[in-house]
Amino acid sequence: MNKFELDTPALLIDFDKLENNLATMQKIADANGVKLRPHTKTHKTPYIAHLQRRAGARGITVAKLGEAEVMNAAGLDDILVAFPLQGAAKIERLLCLAERAQMRVSFDSLKVAQDISEAARQRGLKIPFYIEVDTGLHRVGIPPFEATRDFARAMLQLRGIEFFGLMTHAGHAYAAKTLDEIAALGKREGEVMVETAEMLRADGIETREVSVGSTPTARFAAQVKGVTEIRPGTYALYDTNQTHKFACAWDDCAQTVLLTVVAKHSDRLIFDGGSKTLTSDRGPDGAATFGAVVGFPNLEIYALSEEHAHVKSRDAGPLPDIGAKVQVIPNHACAVMNLHNQFVATRGDQVVGAFEIAARGKIR
């Protein structure tokens, strides 16, 4: 079946591009001698996580326990939950997972670490953990250097958890405007982490992993000697934001949404998908457009209703007719995957499969 015969809206993933993206990032990891532990919140789909493992990834990262449960149920068995886990219900779920998979967690709070440690100890488990270091995003994480060392010292007293390494997510790189700036941020991210790890080692604290993240900075941080792991996520699919952050070419964007032109007025077109389909995410630069229309560089998606994309032409370029189908590259691939129940796999114009996005909507 040709993809343009699909009813719309339809979420498409081009598997030729996907596989190329996975192979390219794996080569970057291999060339720098670092492990790749992709963040699977981007695709939320066990099949793609397995593709990443087969391409060479050493484990996966997830954002929520619910995602870990879906991934583990599908056979993934080395899973980092990169989110502060609070409360008895979540700790119980973590320990159930830890009995059947290699679970890893991250901490930036002594209280959270104590609770998990005590529960794990009572079950005869020892949960490996990273300390989450804040290298500039100012979301979660302990400041680097002395603060992280002091935090690590305190954690060594806890018997149900096992210190494993340091991790950070350089999400602040999305505010950068040039490739040079991103390269410098990636390098600095790696250096700060390696220096902090050295400080721990000088204190006698064994620090095996130095793990860094973010799709735009990964290839720069990976080059810093002493970094051992990268955790990019969006590189699997890419999106308009990643092209604006120099992480990929437009042609690497594997995720598109197929839409139909349902109205054509003198000043605007309306496509049949809005914020429920493309997300209202404007992305880090607050872009005034909500996606790129493939083959129509003159078209701008200037507003979204829930079910309508409002589109105008920047110049006298060609306009698709009412009833025509168009492909839109979304601003934020991860957010789009979270809106859809399924995606269609394509190679070129051919439909080659359909997959449930099994970890969609796992908010807990």
Place this chain on the structure above:
Amino acid sequence: MNKFELDTPALLIDFDKLENNLATMQKIADANGVKLRPHTKTHKTPYIAHLQRRAGARGITVAKLGEAEVMNAAGLDDILVAFPLQGAAKIERLLCLAERAQMRVSFDSLKVAQDISEAARQRGLKIPFYIEVDTGLHRVGIPPFEATRDFARAMLQLRGIEFFGLMTHAGHAYAAKTLDEIAALGKREGEVMVETAEMLRADGIETREVSVGSTPTARFAAQVKGVTEIRPGTYALYDTNQTHKFACAWDDCAQTVLLTVVAKHSDRLIFDGGSKTLTSDRGPDGAATFGAVVGFPNLEIYALSEEHAHVKSRDAGPLPDIGAKVQVIPNHACAVMNLHNQFVATRGDQVVGAFEIAARGKIR
């Protein structure tokens, strides 16, 4: 069970407030002698649609055929699909629905009307339709007055569809800044529609329904003599946007998201729900906050990651502790319902039920 014992994030709907909201809007409709046909895209939940019918609503509105299929499967049998339906696949689904329910559609394109008419005629069906009139939103719709009359004339030739009335959605009212402005827009919306209907009648075209929409304008448009139907949606749940548009009091907001404080730094708190839970919708005024924290008017959700709310205090007011649970009123109730698979029903602090959001994610 007390709602604060729920694991987080959890989507809550306060049924006392919900029922009060439904009764209040029904009273407005009844007092003005107009029918209420609520837009169920707000809640996407058949049980709530049945509550609306029991409160007095005469039918429902949906945005997509997939929503109509879910609602019909749950026993709703008078359904307006307020979206231009294009293509053979959708027409086939519409006709299947029309064989078992009273389906209504809206048109603003002759081509779409011709296709549906021809398919319906071949099946021996006649589909009642509204003409969608653009009273200022400039999304879909025919301009009012002569343009609508001329369009109606052309439609009378089509044998598989039956002209039923005019409808509009005054979504442009969300740009208004004062209650007076909204009242004036609602009045004007009604007047333009009634004048257009009179123009059709003067032309010999029977025009039974004059249907207007939007939660902020409904109570003003309903007062215009000649309006026969209102189609508000968000009034069932309300949200921060509706409070800013004077459609409700803060205490009417029935939808909240229960979150946990998972990090506490000197300059910020982090809650365990972000754009996947609260939506990245800023709302019509482009508000810089992503929800209102109940009981903490000093707190501002200044940014969202997918899984994190970034929160700061505007002044020296109280701060919840790490591990504490807080309720957040989202900016846009409809978009939030589309993110979650279930919601928990509460009365006061007590959990009284849990419901699947069965029409969530129905993008086609």
